Amino acid sequence: QLQLQESGPGRVKPSETLSLTCIVSGGSMSSRGYYWGWLRQPPGKGLEWIGNIDYYGTTNYNPSLKNRFTISLDTSKNQFSLRLASVIAADTAVYYCARPRISGTTYYFDTWGQGLLVTVSS
Amino acid sequence: SSELTQDPTVSVALGQTVRITCQGDSLRKYFATWYQQKPGQAPLLVIYGKTNRPSGIPDRFSGSGSGDTASLTITGAQAEDEADYYCNSRGTDGDFWIFGGGTKLTVL
Numbered sequence: 001q002l003q004l005q006e007s008g009p010g011r012v013k014p015s016e017t018l019s020l021t022c023i024v025s026g027g028s029m030s031s032r033g034y035y036w037g038w039l040r041q042p043p044g045k046g047l048e049w050i051g052n053i054d055y056y057g058t059t060n061y062n063p064s065l066k067n068r069f070t071i072s073l074d075t076s077k078n079q080f081s082l083r084l085a086s087v088i089a090a091d092t093a094v095y096y097c098a099r100p101r102i103s104g105t106t107y108y109f110d111t112w113g114q115g116l117l118v119t120v121s122s
Numbered sequence: 123s124s125e126l127t128q129d130p131t132v133s134v135a136l137g138q139t140v141r142i143t144c145q146g147d148s149l150r151k152y153f154a155t156w157y158q159q160k161p162g163q164a165p166l167l168v169i170y171g172k173t174n175r176p177s178g179i180p181d182r183f184s185g186s187g188s189g190d191t192a193s194l195t196i197t198g199a200q201a202e203d204e205a206d207y208y209c210n211s212r213g214t215d216g217d218f219w220i221f222g223g224g225t226k227l228t229v230l
Contacts, residue, residue: 037219046208046221046222046223046224047157047165047208047210047221047224048221049210049218049219049220049221052219060217060218061218062218062219063216063218064124096164096165100219101170103170103171104171105151105152105153105212106152106153106155106170106171106174107152107155107210107211107212107219108155108167108170108171108210109155109157109165109167109210110167110170110176112164112165112166113164114163114164115164
């Protein structure tokens, strides 16, 4: 059974770079049909999609986040990553990695990591 | 459109039926997906496609839709169904994914 696990710092200082990794287990990332994604949820608020990456490394991001995020892939390590430079307090959130699926006109995330709370604070 | 709208709160008496709705232009073209999220937990996929349930999701959960509105129906709500529910689909203006603001379901 596929499992995802976020790893990274729980606290980052303003203006620093946030780097998170999602470790994929119970399955291979080498399938060309799969995508991998990141989402976040500020405390007490709703879910926000950050972006996805496919097997070939092609990415697409939430246009409202103004190109602040970078997602990359390392299939040899069975992991993918998220990078956010120059963090601000509003980036405080639980960050989730998840597996996006597309089936016809249905777009959904079928597997989620447990989430990692990242606090931006000096 | 890049928006999905949900009622912030909905309540239901134990054992009764409740419908949670999600509205947006993208739902005229794409199916809604529904997630359940309990406090401190990651979202859990409950309905995708027209009315597909992942393995382990009780059959009291079902989905439907018409026009720009999708619905998640819980028939015979249980205490353990108290949670936040989110809908999502693809945006219509580009290759991006959108979420509704979430509905907090209270089981009385």
